Amino acid sequence: MKKALVIVLLIVAAVPLVAAVAGLPPHGSPSNPTYTHVSAYYLEHGAEEAGAENIVTDMILNYRGFDTNGEVTVIFTSLAAVFGVLLLTGAVARKPAAPEIPVSMVVRFIARLLAPFIAIFAVYVILNGHISPGGGFQGGTVLGALYITVSIVLGRDEARRLLPRGPKPWLQAAGPLTFVGVGLLGLVLTGYYLGFPTTPALAWLRTAMIVVIEIGIGVGGAAVLASVYETMEAD
Amino acid sequence: MGAGARPPYTNPIPQGLILTGIVVAVSTTALALSLIIRIWKQCGTIEADELREMD
Amino acid sequence: MVSWPQWLSLVALVPLVGAVTTPAVSRGRSRVAALWALGVMTVTSFAALMLILRVAREGPFSYPFGGWKSPIGIEFRFDEFSASIGIVCLVGWLAVLYSQRYVEHALEEPRIPYYYTLLLLNFTGMIGFAVTGDLFNLFVFMEILSLSSYALVAISGERTAEMAGFKYLIMGAISSLMVLFSIGLLYASTGSLNMADISSRIGDGAVGPIPLAMALAGLTVGFMVKAALFPLHIWLPDAHAIAPSPVSAILSGLVVKTGLIGILRVYQIYYGAKVLDLSSLNTMLVWLGAISIVMGAFFAIFQEDIKMMLAYSTISNIGYIVMGFGLASPYSVIGGSVHIFNHALIKATLFLAAGCLIHKTGYRTLYDLRGVGKAMPLTTAALSVGAISIVGIPPTAGFLCKWYIALGAFEAGQPFFGVALIFGALFIFVYYIRMVNSFYFRQPVHPEFLEVGEAPASMLAPVLILASLCLVMGILGRIPLSFIEPAAHRLLAPLGG
Numbered sequence: 001m002k003k004a005l006v007i008v009l010l011i012v013a014a015v016p017l018v019a020a021v022a023g024l025p026p027h028g029s030p031s032n033p034t035y036t037h038v039s040a041y042y043l044e045h046g047a048e049e050a051g052a053e054n055i056v057t058d059m060i061l062n063y064r065g066f067d068t069n070g071e072v073t074v075i076f077t078s079l080a081a082v083f084g085v086l087l088l089t090g091a092v093a094r095k096p097a098a099p100e101i102p103v104s105m106v107v108r109f110i111a112r113l114l115a116p117f118i119a120i121f122a123v124y125v126i127l128n129g130h131i132s133p134g135g136g137f138q139g140g141t142v143l144g145a146l147y148i149t150v151s152i153v154l155g156r157d158e159a160r161r162l163l164p165r166g167p168k169p170w171l172q173a174a175g176p177l178t179f180v181g182v183g184l185l186g187l188v189l190t191g192y193y194l195g196f197p198t199t200p201a202l203a204w205l206r207t208a209m210i211v212v213i214e215i216g217i218g219v220g221g222a223a224v225l226a227s228v229y230e231t232m233e234a235d
Numbered sequence: 236m237g238a239g240a241r242p243p244y245t246n247p248i249p250q251g252l253i254l255t256g257i258v259v260a261v262s263t264t265a266l267a268l269s270l271i272i273r274i275w276k277q278c279g280t281i282e283a284d285e286l287r288e289m290d
Numbered sequence: 291m292v293s294w295p296q297w298l299s300l301v302a303l304v305p306l307v308g309a310v311t312t313p314a315v316s317r318g319r320s321r322v323a324a325l326w327a328l329g330v331m332t333v334t335s336f337a338a339l340m341l342i343l344r345v346a347r348e349g350p351f352s353y354p355f356g357g358w359k360s361p362i363g364i365e366f367r368f369d370e371f372s373a374s375i376g377i378v379c380l381v382g383w384l385a386v387l388y389s390q391r392y393v394e395h396a397l398e399e400p401r402i403p404y405y406y407t408l409l410l411l412n413f414t415g416m417i418g419f420a421v422t423g424d425l426f427n428l429f430v431f432m433e434i435l436s437l438s439s440y441a442l443v444a445i446s447g448e449r450t451a452e453m454a455g456f457k458y459l460i461m462g463a464i465s466s467l468m469v470l471f472s473i474g475l476l477y478a479s480t481g482s483l484n485m486a487d488i489s490s491r492i493g494d495g496a497v498g499p500i501p502l503a504m505a506l507a508g509l510t511v512g513f514m515v516k517a518a519l520f521p522l523h524i525w526l527p528d529a530h531a532i533a534p535s536p537v538s539a540i541l542s543g544l545v546v547k548t549g550l551i552g553i554l555r556v557y558q559i560y561y562g563a564k565v566l567d568l569s570s571l572n573t574m575l576v577w578l579g580a581i582s583i584v585m586g587a588f589f590a591i592f593q594e595d596i597k598m599m600l601a602y603s604t605i606s607n608i609g610y611i612v613m614g615f616g617l618a619s620p621y622s623v624i625g626g627s628v629h630i631f632n633h634a635l636i637k638a639t640l641f642l643a644a645g646c647l648i649h650k651t652g653y654r655t656l657y658d659l660r661g662v663g664k665a666m667p668l669t670t671a672a673l674s675v676g677a678i679s680i681v682g683i684p685p686t687a688g689f690l691c692k693w694y695i696a697l698g699a700f701e702a703g704q705p706f707f708g709v710a711l712i713f714g715a716l717f718i719f720v721y722y723i724r725m726v727n728s729f730y731f732r733q734p735v736h737p738e739f740l741e742v743g744e745a746p747a748s749m750l751a752p753v754l755i756l757a758s759l760c761l762v763m764g765i766l767g768r769i770p771l772s773f774i775e776p777a778a779h780r781l782l783a784p785l786g787g
Contacts, residue, residue, distance in 0.1 A: 019504070023499075024498075036481065039248050067364060067430050068255075071430060073306055077437045081265070081408065082265055084408055084445045085447075089400060169317070170314050177307070180306070187296075191357070248483075249477075259466070262433070277449045
């Protein structure tokens with residue numbers, strides 16, 4: 001009975017949503033405003049003036065870079081939120097005495113063997129984001145997944161060495177901080193926060209700034225993922 | 236790549252927006268999971284019906 | 291002609307940088323974190339003040355990020371409604387100061403630096419939300435704000451707090467989804483994300499009405515959840531009552547208001563475009579506002595827990611503001627907008643004062659707190675000032691706004707709602723009388739707390755500052771009213787108001 005009610009409710013809710021989507025300008029039509037308005041400008045000028053061949057990267061880091069600045073802050077917020085909810089007094093002192101689950105030798109060997117390749121792939125994805133699909137978020141996730149793999153297969157202590165205590169809080173904040181750093185550099189160079197120099201002579205600087213942001217996002221994202229996993233797993 | 240010779244690109248804006256949507260969803264999920272961990276530790280259950288009875 | 295420094299427009303970035311560096315700077319030392327947060331908020335407040343002065347002198351202005359003109363890039367748009375960043379900074383600064391001693395006992399030690407991080411992120415979200423001119427940027431800041439709010443509700447680590455936080459998270463996530471979906475619809479219809487640009491593009495009439503109506507519905511309902519308007523208020527009483535007191539002050543005084551600012555922004559888009567007839571939406575808002583006023587006040591009467599009572603009173607006050615917007619007459623919109631500001635002052639006074647009582651005595655129900663007026667006279671006096679203000683008795687901050695909203699009701703030819711408003715004020719009067727009576731005129735149940743004395747100075751000072759502001763704003767109340775007036779007229783101009 002309850003389930004039937006839920007299904008009826010869902011159908012009732014779906015009708016206006018479907019109607020709204022059906023009323024949108026036709027997908028794929030050349031007169032669709034999503035193609036003719038703002039994104040047409042991006043596609044026409046992106047590669048020349050924004051610093052990256054990959055138009056998506058141009059859009060998220062240059063034209064609408066401030067959104068992405070907020071987005072990396074959302075990632076950092078989730079870290080602060082997880083710490084705020086999970087940290088306990090004395091939890092650091094209470095070293096994990098719990099025995100780790102034994103892992104088969106084959107798995108350990110494969111993990112050790114693949115780890116450097118995964119890391120190289122992550123770095124490739126981060127550094128290549130301005131040319132091909134990829135970028136800081138994607139590469140950072142791969143890097144974070146590597147940390148989790150190491151932590152599960154080779155043990156927490158092994159994994160912890162990858163994220164030393166000293167620079168850890170700075171690494172976790174790397175995303176927002178590099179963004180603000182590059183943004184302020186843009187303020188100095190062009191007079192606007194997150195402004196990228198538009199003169200052709202400074203094209204290299206434009207690209208360099210984008211790559212620096214990508215690295216910041218990648219490192220920061222990986223550090224946040226790793227720390228969130230570490231904190232959840234310590235429980 | 237010249238301005239004239241463009242392959243038919245897809246619209247970049249929705250891709251960026253979806254990326255943001257994913258990031259937001261991941262962040263919210265991380266917090267939700269942390270809360271579930273804490274509730275499980277404190278109440279010993281995460282069944283909504285049992286939690287309702289405890290209140 | 292004064293030249294205004296460009297960096298001021300980056301006001302949202304100050305708390306952002308402050309927040310992400312707090313853990314690294316403090317390294318677990320809670321005192322350093324507190325001072326750092328206080329310093330960051332001082333700089334932010336200065337920038338906010340300058341920006342408000344600039345709006346007052348020159349009217350609205352924009353700041354394009356990266357130098358890209360508005361539909362191409364993102365812009366910050368400072369107008370009279372963005373001046374709400376002033377109250378965010380004021381209440382935020384005082385709440386940070388207040389937190390220093392409060393969280394010492396209330397929170398687990400390693401969580402304290404992250405508490406300040408979350409507070410600063412919360413302010414970042416609110417400031418960015420109030421000043422952005424881009425619809426998607428609005429969503430991003432809303433998420434920073436919401437995530438930090440969920441965590442701040444649950445941060446005390448009590449079971450009830452975590453349950454309340456989880457409930458808040460689920461409701462908030464649903465509302466975020468609605469807002470995101472609606473932004474998607476507006477983007478798909480217009481190809482733009484800039485609010486002013488969307489408004490002019492949907493005004494062309496090239497877009498079918500169904501997606502626009504659906505987007506309007508999604509945005510309104512989504513922001514209504516954030517604003518805790520009846521019947522979407524169910525998350526609020528638990529979350530606001532159980533959170534640490536400075537967090538309650540921020541959530542009740544400021545965070546719910548961002549939902550209202552969101553509704554105002556939606557109105558700016560749709561009123562300007564003149565594509566849909568919004569009178570039915572307005573009628574709905576007025577009715578929901580009226581029901582919120584009465585329901586909130588009604589439930590507040592039956593609360594024993596002082597913070598629970600204040601939480602229900604927030605629902606009722608949100609009702610006033612929404613009713614003011616819904617009546618869509620100049621008087622009521624001005625009154626509603628200024629009540630955003632005044633209610634923030636009043637509710638922060640009340641929650642912080644209640645926090646002092648709870649902090650010192652350890653009790654939180656009206657019964658247990660009987661006679662506390664003798665033990666903590668200053669705190670109780672501040673609480674009484676807040677109570678008088680929120681009822682809307684003339685010399686205080688609450689009066690002018692409610693008066694304007696009532697005037698607006700008569701102006702709009704709906705005197706019934708003016709009556710509902712007065713009826714609600716009567717209810718509110720009853721429960722605050724009950725509170726004041728219990729604090730001053732009843733024999734203490736727990737005589738031992740007569741010796742506890744006032745809270746430490748860093749907690750008492752914010753309470754007293756806010757309480758005196760409640761009185762001062764009653765006298766100077768015309769200043770914000772005349773400040774917001776041009777914005778209200780601009781908003782209503784397309785309606786011929």
